[in-house]
Amino acid sequence: MTVSASASASDSASDSVSDSDIAIIGIACRFPGADSADKFWDVLREGRETLTRYTDEELLAAGVPADRLADPRYVKAAQTIPDTDLFDSELFQFTHDEAEILDPQHRIFLECAHEALERAGYDPQRTDGRIGVYGGAGMNTYLLHNLGERYRAAGSVDHYRLMLANDKDFLATRTAYKLDLRGPAISINTACSTALVAVHTACLALIGGECDVALAGAVHLGPKDQGYQYQEGMIFSPDGHCRAFDAEAQGTVIGSGAGMVVLKRLSDALADGDWIHAVVKGSAVNNDGSNKTGYTAPSIAGQAEVIADAQEVAGIAPDTIGYVEAHGTGTPLGDPIEVAALTRAFRQGTERVGFCALGSVKTNIGHLDTAAGMAGLIKTALMLENATLVPSLHYTRPNPEIDFETGPFYVNTETTKWPQGEGLRRAGVSSFGIGGTNAHVILEEPPARAAAPRGRDRELLVLSARSEAALQQSGAALARHLKQRPDVDIAAVAQTLSLGRRGHGHRLALVAKSTRDAAMALALGDADRLHQGAPNGEPTAPVLVLDGSGADAADRAELYDAVPAYQDAVDACTRAGAGEAHQDFVHGYALASTLLAWGIEPAGLAVTGAGAAVAAALAGALPLEAALALAEGRTPGEWRAPGLPVLSPRTGAWMTEEDSRTAHTWTGAGDLSGLDAQLTGTGRCAFPLAPQDDEPAGLAHLLGLAARLWTLGADLDFDAVNGGADTRRVPLPTHRFERRRHWAVPGAHAATAAEPQDTDRLIGRFDAQDPEHNRHLVTDYLVEEIGKVLGGRHLAALDTSLFDLGLDSLVLIEIVAKLTEELDFAVPATSFVEFPTIRAFVDNLAELMGFGAAPSAAAPAGDGRTSRRAQRAAAAQGPAA
Numbered sequence: 087m088t089v090s091a092s093a094s095a096s097d098s099a100s101d102s103v104s105d106s107d108i109a110i111i112g113i114a115c116r117f118p119g120a121d122s123a124d125k126f127w128d129v130l131r132e133g134r135e136t137l138t139r140y141t142d143e144e145l146l147a148a149g150v151p152a153d154r155l156a157d158p159r160y161v162k163a164a165q166t167i168p169d170t171d172l173f174d175s176e177l178f179q180f181t182h183d184e185a186e187i188l189d190p191q192h193r194i195f196l197e198c199a200h201e202a203l204e205r206a207g208y209d210p211q212r213t214d215g216r217i218g219v220y221g222g223a224g225m226n227t228y229l230l231h232n233l234g235e236r237y238r239a240a241g242s243v244d245h246y247r248l249m250l251a252n253d254k255d256f257l258a259t260r261t262a263y264k265l266d267l268r269g270p271a272i273s274i275n276t277a278c279s280t281a282l283v284a285v286h287t288a289c290l291a292l293i294g295g296e297c298d299v300a301l302a303g304a305v306h307l308g309p310k311d312q313g314y315q316y317q318e319g320m321i322f323s324p325d326g327h328c329r330a331f332d333a334e335a336q337g338t339v340i341g342s343g344a345g346m347v348v349l350k351r352l353s354d355a356l357a358d359g360d361w362i363h364a365v366v367k368g369s370a371v372n373n374d375g376s377n378k379t380g381y382t383a384p385s386i387a388g389q390a391e392v393i394a395d396a397q398e399v400a401g402i403a404p405d406t407i408g409y410v411e412a413h414g415t416g417t418p419l420g421d422p423i424e425v426a427a428l429t430r431a432f433r434q435g436t437e438r439v440g441f442c443a444l445g446s447v448k449t450n451i452g453h454l455d456t457a458a459g460m461a462g463l464i465k466t467a468l469m470l471e472n473a474t475l476v477p478s479l480h481y482t483r484p485n486p487e488i489d490f491e492t493g494p495f496y497v498n499t500e501t502t503k504w505p506q507g508e509g510l511r512r513a514g515v516s517s518f519g520i521g522g523t524n525a526h527v528i529l530e531e532p533p534a535r536a537a538a539p540r541g542r543d544r545e546l547l548v549l550s551a552r553s554e555a556a557l558q559q560s561g562a563a564l565a566r567h568l569k570q571r572p573d574v575d576i577a578a579v580a581q582t583l584s585l586g587r588r589g590h591g592h593r594l595a596l597v598a599k600s601t602r603d604a605a606m607a608l609a610l611g612d613a614d615r616l617h618q619g620a621p622n623g624e625p626t627a628p629v630l631v632l633d634g635s636g637a638d639a640a641d642r643a644e645l646y647d648a649v650p651a652y653q654d655a656v657d658a659c660t661r662a663g664a665g666e667a668h669q670d671f672v673h674g675y676a677l678a679s680t681l682l683a684w685g686i687e688p689a690g691l692a693v694t695g696a697g698a699a700v701a702a703a704l705a706g707a708l709p710l711e712a713a714l715a716l717a718e719g720r721t722p723g724e725w726r727a728p729g730l731p732v733l734s735p736r737t738g739a740w741m742t743e744e745d746s747r748t749a750h751t752w753t754g755a756g757d758l759s760g761l762d763a764q765l766t767g768t769g770r771c772a773f774p775l776a777p778q779d780d781e782p783a784g785l786a787h788l789l790g791l792a793a794r795l796w797t798l799g800a801d802l803d804f805d806a807v808n809g810g811a812d813t814r815r816v817p818l819p820t821h822r823f824e825r826r827r828h829w830a831v832p833g834a835h836a837a838t839a840a841e842p843q844d845t846d847r848l849i850g851r852f853d854a855q856d857p858e859h860n861r862h863l864v865t866d867y868l869v870e871e872i873g874k875v876l877g878g879r880h881l882a883a884l885d886t887s888l889f890d891l892g893l894d895s896l897v898l899i900e901i902v903a904k905l906t907e908e909l910d911f912a913v914p915a916t917s918f919v920e921f922p923t924i925r926a927f928v929d930n931l932a933e934l935m936g937f938g939a940a941p942s943a944a945a946p947a948g949d950g951r952t953s954r955r956a957q958r959a960a961a962a963q964g965p966a967a
Contacts, residue, residue: 103352103353103356104352104367104401105293105351105353106289106293106367106368106399107351107352107353107365107366107367108289108292108293108349108350108351108352108365108366109349109350109351109352109355109356109360109362109364109365109366109532110347110348110349110362110363110364110365110366110467111206111207111348111349111350111355111360111361111362111363111815112202112203112204112205112206112207112208112346112347112348112361112817113202113205113345113346113347113348113363113464113467113468113817114198114199114201114202114205114303114345114346114820115198115343115344115345115346115460115461115464116167116194116197116198116343116344116345117129117136117167117343117344117345117451117454117461118136118137118138118165118166118167118341118342118343118451118452119134119136119450119451120136120451121167123205123464123468123817126464126465126468127468127472129450129451130447130450130465130468130469130476131472131474131476131501132501133450133476133477133479133500133501134450135327135449135450135451135479135480136165136450136451136452137163137164137165137326137327137339137452138163138164138165138166139162139163139326140162140163140164140311140312140313141162142155142162144311145162145311145312145313147311148310148311148312149312150312150313154315157315159315159316159317159324160313160314160315160316161313161314161315161316161322161323161324161325161326161339162313163313163326163339164308164311164312164313164314164339164341164342164452165339165340165341165342165343165451165452165453165454166308166310166311166341166342167307167342167343167344169825170190170194170307170310170342171190171310171827171828171829172825172826172827172828173185173188173190173193173197173825173826173828174197174823174824174825174826175826175828176552176824177200177552177821177823177824178196178200178264179264179892180892181875181876181877181891181892181893181897182828182874182875182876182877182878183874183875183876183877183897184247184251184875184892184894184897185828186828186829186830187233187236187247187248187251187252187830188251188252188828189223189226189228189229189251189252190228190307191223191224191226191228191257191305191306191307191344192223192251192252192256192257192260192305193828194305194307194344195221195223195257195261195303195305195344195346196260196261196264196265197823198303198305198344198345198346199219199221199261199265199301199303199346200265200820200821201346201820201821202301202303202346202347202348203217203265203301203348203586204586204587204820204821205348205817205818205820206299206348206360206361206586206815207360207361207581207582207585207586207815207816207818208299208348208585208586209585209586209587209588210265210266210267211266211588212585213299214298215297215298215299216267216268216269216296216297216298216299217265217267217268217269217297217298217299217300217301218267218269218270218271218272218288218291218296218297218299218300218301219258219261219262219265219267219269219270219271219272219300219301219302220258220270220272220274220284220285220287220288220291220300220301220302220303221257221258221261221273221274221284221301221302221303221304221305221346222254222257222273222274222275222276222280222281222283222284222304222305222456223254223257223273223275223304223305223306223456224305224306224307224308224455224456224457226252226253226254227307227308227309228252228307228830229248229252231309231832232829232830232831232832233248233252233830234832235832235833236248236830241900241903243896243899243900243903244900246896247896247897247900250896254273254275255273256273257273258271258272258273258274259271259273261301267301269291269296269297269298269299269300270291270296270297272287274287275456276519276521276523276525277455277456277519277520277521277523278413278453278455278456278458278459278517278518278519278520279371279459279517279518279519279523279524279525280304280456280457280459280519281302281303281304281345281456281457281458281459281460281461281463281517282369282371282459282460282462282463282515282516282517282525282526282527283371283459283517283519283523283525284302284303284304285302285347285349285366285369285459285460285463285525285527286369286370286371286525286527287302288300288301288302288349289349289366289369292349292350292351293351298350298351298354299348299349299350300348300349300350301346301347301348301349302346302347302349302460303344303345303346303347303457303460304344304345304456304457304459304460305343305344305456305457306341306342306343306344306454306455306456306457306458307342308340308341308342308455314339314340316337320337321337321338321340321415321417321420321453322337322338322339322340323336323337323338323339323416324336324337326339327339327449327479327480328414328415328416328446328448328449328452328453328479328480329416329449329480329481330412330414330415330416330421330445330446330448330449330478330480330481330497331412331414331416331421331425331444331446331478331481331484331485331488331497332416332480332481332482332483332484332485333482333483333484333485333486334482335416335417335418335421335485336416336417336418337415337416337417338415338416338417338448338452338453339452339453340452340453340454340455341451341452341453341454341455342454343451343454343457343461344457344460345454345457345460345461345463345464346460347460347463347464347467349366352365352533356533358813358815359578359581359812359813359814359815360815361815361816361817362532362533362535363467363468363470363471363532364466364467364470364471364529364530364531364532365529365530365531365532365533366527366528366529367400367401367402367512367528367529367530368396368397368398368399368400368401368402368527368528369396369399369525369526369527369528370392370393370395370396370399370525370526371392371523371524371525372388372391372392372395372523372524373388373521373522373523373524374387374388374522374524375388375522378522381520381521381522382520382521384420384423384424384518385423385427385522386423386426386427386430387427388427388522388524389423389424389427389428389431389516389518389524390426390427390428390430390431391431391524392524392525392526393427393428393431393432393514393516393526394431394434395526396514396526396527396528397431397435397514397528400528402512402528403435403436404431404432404434404435404436404442404494405432405435405436405438405441405494406507406509406510406512407432407442407512407513407514407528408441408442408443408504408505408507408511408512408513409442409443409444409445409466409469409475409498409504409511409512409513409514410428410442410443410444410445410495410513410514410515410516411445411446411447411462411463411465411466411513411514411515411516412424412425412428412444412445412446412462412516413446413458413462413516413517413518414445414446414447414448414449414478415446415448415453416446416448416449416480418485418487421485421487421488422485422487422488424516424518425444425488425489425490425493425495426488428444428494428495428516429489429493429494429495432493432494433494436494438494439491439492439493439494440490440491440493440494440495440496441494442494442495442496443475443495443496443497443498444478444495444496444497444498445475445476445477445478445497445498446462446478447461447462447465449478449479449480449481450479458517459515459517459525462515462516462517463515463527463529466513466515466529467529469504469513470504470511470513470529470530470531470532471531471532473503473504473506473511473531474501474502474503474504475498475500475501475502475503475504476498476501477498477499477500477501478497478498478499479499481497481499484497510530510531511530511531512528512529512530512531513528513529513530514526514527514528514529515527515529538575538577538578538814539811539812541575541576541577541811542577542648542785542809543599543644543648543785544597544598544599544785544786544789545576545577545579545580545597545598545599545789546580546584546595546596546597546789546792546793546807547564547579547580547583547584547595547596547597547598547604548583548584548587548589548593548594548595548596548793548796548804549561549564549583549587549593549594549595550587550588550589550590550591550592550593550594551590551592551821551822552590552591552592552824553592553824554592554620556592556822556824557592557593557594557618559822560594560819560821560822561594561608561611561616562608562609563819563822564604564605564608564818564819565604565605565606565608565609566605566609566819567818567819568601568602568604568605568608569602569605569609571601572601572602572605573601574601574816575601575814575816576598576599576600576601576604577808577811577814578814578815578816579601579604579816579818580808581804581808581811581813581814581815582815582816582818583818584802584804584807584808585804585805585808585813585815586815587821588821589796589801591620591799592619592620593618593619593620593796593797593799594616594617594618594797595616595617595618595792595793595794595796595797596608596615596616596617596793597615597786597789597790597793617790617793617794617796617797618797619797619798619799625798625799625800625801626769626770626771626798626799627687627688627689627769627770627771628686628688628689628770628771628772628773628795628798628800629688629689629690629691629692629733629761629765629770629771629772629773630678630681630688630690630691630692630773630775631692631693631694631697631758631761631772631773631774631775631776632674632678632691632692632693632694632697632698632700632701632704632775633693633694633695633696633697633758633774633775633776634670634671634674634694634695634696634697634698634699634700635670635674635776635783636669636670636671636673636674636783637673637782637783637784638782638783640784641782641783641784641787642656642669642673642784644784644785645676645677645784645785645788648785648809649680649785649788649809650809650810651679651680651683651684651806652676652677652679652680652788654679654683655672655675655676655679655680656672656676658710659671659672659675659676659710659714660672662709662710662711662714663711663714664710664714667718668714668717668718670696670717671696671699671700671713671714671717673783674696674697674700674775675700675703675704675710675713677775677783677788677791678700678704678775679704680788681775681791681792681795682704683803683806684792684802684803684806684807685800685801685802685803685806686792686795686800686802687800688730688773689731689769689770690730690731690732690733690740690770691704691705691730691731691732691733692732692733692758692761692772693732693733693735693752693756694735694755694756694757694758695735695755695756696717697735697756698716698735698752698753698756699713699714699716699717700713700717701728701732701752702716702725702728702752704730705728705729705730705732706726706728706729706730707725707726707727707728707732707746707752708722708725708726712724716749716752721749722749725746725747725748725749726747727743727746727747728741728746732746733758733761734751734752734754735752735753735754735755735756736750736751736752736753736754736756737751737754738756738757738760758772771798773791773794773795773798775791789807792807847907847908847909847910848863848864848867848905848908848909849908849909849910849911851863852937854937857932857937860932860937861928861932861937864905864909864928864931864932865884865924865925865928867905867908868882868901868905868924868927868928869882869884869924870882871901871904871905872888872891872893872901872924875893875897875901876891876892876893882924883923883924884923884924884925885923885924885925886923887922887923888918888922888923888924889922895918895919898918899915902914902915902917902918903915909935911934911935913931913934914934917930917931
C-alpha cells in the first residue's frame with residue numbers, strides 16, 4: 087500500500103506544496119537517556135550511547151536469579167527509561183485501582199500523546215476539526231509478570247476490566263477517550279515496523295480527509311531493571327553495544343521507549359502558523375510474503391520494493407536523498423541484506439557512488455521494538471530541522487559482506503553540517519518488522535519560516551497547573567526555554583500558551599513586552615508583575631467597578647491601534663454621536679466592552695458617578711445615544727431592564743427591575759467603600775477597571791486586567807485576546823506531569839484474596855434492632871471498597887456522584903457483586919445508576935432490605951423513586967419473613 091503523491095511533485099527543489107505533503111508539527115518522546123525531543127537531540131548530536139549497566143545487587147533486587155547472573159552469557163545492561171511505575175493518573179481521571187491495573191505502556195502512550203499535542207500547540211477541546219490517533223504497543227510484560235496471578239483468580243467483571251486495561255486493542259481508543267479526540271482511533275501492530283506503519287496509515291487518513299490532525303506513535307517496555315541472555319545467532323549483542331554495519335557487529339539491545347508525532351496536511355499547517363519540524367513526502371508499506379528463508383528472516387526483494395515505492399509516490403529521485411536512517415540492527419546477516427536492498431532500490435534511479443549518508447539510531451538507544459521506527463523518524467526529522475548529520479556509533483570498518491565502495495552509501499560517524507546541495511534536504515527512514523511487514527518514509531526539510539510580523543508592544547502569557555508546585559516548575563521551565571531562545575516571537579509564545587494548553591486551577595499570568603522580558607520576570611518571580619491565583623471550586627465571578635475615569639490620548643490611541651474589540655466599541659460610540667467631550671465615557675465603555683468581547687462574564691456592575699452612563703450602555707438599559715446624553719447630565723426618558731445586575735449608585739443595593747427603569751436610581755455619588763464586605767461569601771469579588779496609582783491606562787493595563795481575571799478563573803476567549811492576528815505556534819515546555827506510583831507487586835493480590843468466612847460477612851454483623859448500625863456497616867463497607875479504587879477512604883465522599891469521582895460502571899458492578907455476597911441479598915446491579923452517591927445508594931438499599939431509611943440529602947423527599955423501587959422489590963420477593 088502506498089500514499090499517492092500529486093502529479094505536480096517533481097525532483098527539483100520547489101516551494102510548491104503538494105496535496106499529499108504532510109507536516110510533522112509536534113514531537114514527544116521518552117527514549118533511553120532522553121525524556122524530550124530537545125534532550126534526544128543532545129544525545130544524537132553529542133554522539134552518546136545511553137546504555138545502563140547494572141550491578142549484581144541491583145539485578146538481584148529486581149528478581150534476577152543468582153544462577154543466571156553467574157552465567158557469563160548474561161549481559162548486565164539494558165537500554166531503559168526510568169519511572170515506568172509512575173503515572174499522572176489524576177490528569178487523565180483514572181482512579182488509583184484503574185491506574186494500577188493499566189498496562190504501563192498505555193500510560194506512557196497517553197502521556198506522550200498529551201505532550202505531543204501541547205508541543206504542537208493544540209488543545210483538543212479548543213481545536214476545530216477531527217484529531218485521529220494511530221499507535222501500537224509491544225508485548226505486555228506487566229500483565230504477564232505483575233498481574234498474572236490476579237488475572238487467573240479474577241471473576242468475570244475483574245477479568246473484563248483487566249482485559250480493557252491491558253489488551254493492545256484499546257490503546258488508541260483509550261487515548262481518544264481520555265483526550266477527547268474525535269477522529270479515527272486505530273491500534274496498529276506489525277512488530278518492529280509498527281511505528282512507521284502507524285505514520286503511513288495516519289498520512290493516508292489525512293490525505294483522505296478522515297481527520298484534520300493525526301497522532302502517530304508507539305511504545306515498548308521491556309521487563310523492568312533486567313539484563314538479557316546472549317546467545318550466538320540471536321539478535322542480542324554480547325556486550326550491550328550495537329555496531330550497525332561494522333565488521334564486529336553481533337547484534338543489538340532490545341530497549342524501552344515511546345515516541346509520538348503530530349501530523350497535519352502541510353497546506354493546513356502553513357495556513358495555521360504551525361511549527362513544522364519536517365515534511366513527509368511519501369510512504370509505502372508491504373510484506374515479504376513467503377519470498378524468504380523463514381518467517382522471521384528479512385527479504386532483499388521486499389525491502390527494496392518498499393523503498394522504491396516510497397520514492398515513487400513521493401515523486402523524487404533517489405539521488406536527491408542525502409541520508410537514510412536504516413533499520414540497522416547490527417546483525418552480521420541483517421545489515422548486508424538491508425544495504426543490498428537499499429542499493430537495489432537506489433540503483434533504479436542513480437549510478438552515483440558514496441553520496442548518501444547511512445546511520446542507525448539503535449547504536450545510541452538500542453532497538454525499541456514497536457517504537458523503533460518512531461525513534462528513527464524523530465531522529466531524522468530533527469536532523470532535517472537542524473540541517474545537521476549526526477553520527478552512527480561504534481563503526482570503525484565495514485562488514486565485509488557490505489559493498490560500500492561501489493554503492494550509494496557511506497556510514498556517517500561525525501556530527502557535521504548537512505550540505506544543502508542543489509535541492510532541498512531529503513531523507514529516507516526504514517523499519518522492518520519480524521513477520522515481513524516493511525515500511526519506508528521519505529522526509530524533507532521544513533519550508534523556510536517567514537519572519538514574524540510586527541506585533542503589538544505587549545502580550546499576555548498564561549500558565550496553569552494542577553498544583554502550586556507544578557505551576558512553579560512550569561514557570562521556571564518556560565523561563566529557561568525563553569532565555570535560551572531570546573529571538574522567539576513573543577506573540578507566538580503567547581498564542582501557543584493560550585490556545586494550545588488546557589486551563590487548570592492554579593494559574594499564573596504575565597504581561598511582557600519581549601521574550602527576554604518574560605524570561606527575566608519569570609526567573610526572578612517578580613511579584614509585582616506575575617498575577618497568580620488558585621480558584622477554590624468554582625471560579626470567582628467579578629463585579630466590574632465603573633467609576634467613569636478615562637485615559638489620556640496616547641493610551642486611547644495605543645488601545646485603538648492594538649485591540650480590535652476596543653476599536654469596534656470606539657467606532658460604535660462615534661457613530662452614536664460621541665465627541666471630544668465624551669472621551670471618558672467612550673474609553674470606559676470601550677474598555678469594559680473589550681473585556682466582555684474577550685469572554686468575561688461579569689456577575690454584575692458596581693457604579694459611581696460618571697460610571698453610571700457606561701453601566702447603562704453596557705447592561706443594555708440605554709442605547710448608546712441615550713447613554714451619551716446621560717453622560718452629559720441629561721436624563722433620558724426611556725429605560726429598559728438591564729441585562730446584568732447593577733448596584734445602584736444612589737441606594738447601594740442591587741437594582742430591582744422596577745428600580746432600573748427609573749433614572750433616579752442610576753444617579754448619585756455612589757459610595758463603594760463597603761463593596762468588598764457586601765460581596766464576601768457570595769462567590770463574587772469587586773473588580774475595578776481603573777488603573778491604580780496614576781498608572782498608564784493603555785495596552786499593558788488592559789492585558790493586566792485580563793491577566794487578573796484569568797487567574798480568578800475566567801474562561802477567556804484567547805483568539806479575541808490575541809487580537810485576531812494570524813496564529814503562530816512555537817514549541818514550548820509542556821505540562822508538568824505530577825506522577826505517583828501505580829504498580830502491582832507480583833503475587834500480592836493473590837496472597838490477600840482469601841474468601842471471607844460467613845461469620846465475617848456484613849449480614850452476620852447486622853443487628854435487627856438497630857437499623858442505624860446496619861446502615862453504618864454498609865456505608866463503611868462501601869467507603870472502604872470505593873476508597874481502594876480511588877486511592878484512599880478520604881476520597882470516597884458520601885454525597886458526590888461516584889461517576890464524578892472517576893468510577894465507571896464496571897467498577898461499580900464489581901462492588902455491587904461483592905456487596906451481594908456480603909449481604910446474601912440480590913443488590914440490583916444498576917442501583918448506582920439511579921442512586922449515584924454512597925448515601926443515596928445506602929438509603930435505597932435500606933428500604934429494599936427493610937432495615938430502615940434515614941432522610942437523605944442526596945435523594946430529596948418527594949421524588950417517588952426510592953419508594954417505587956422498594957415497592958417493586960417487595961412485590962417481587964413476596965411477604966417479609
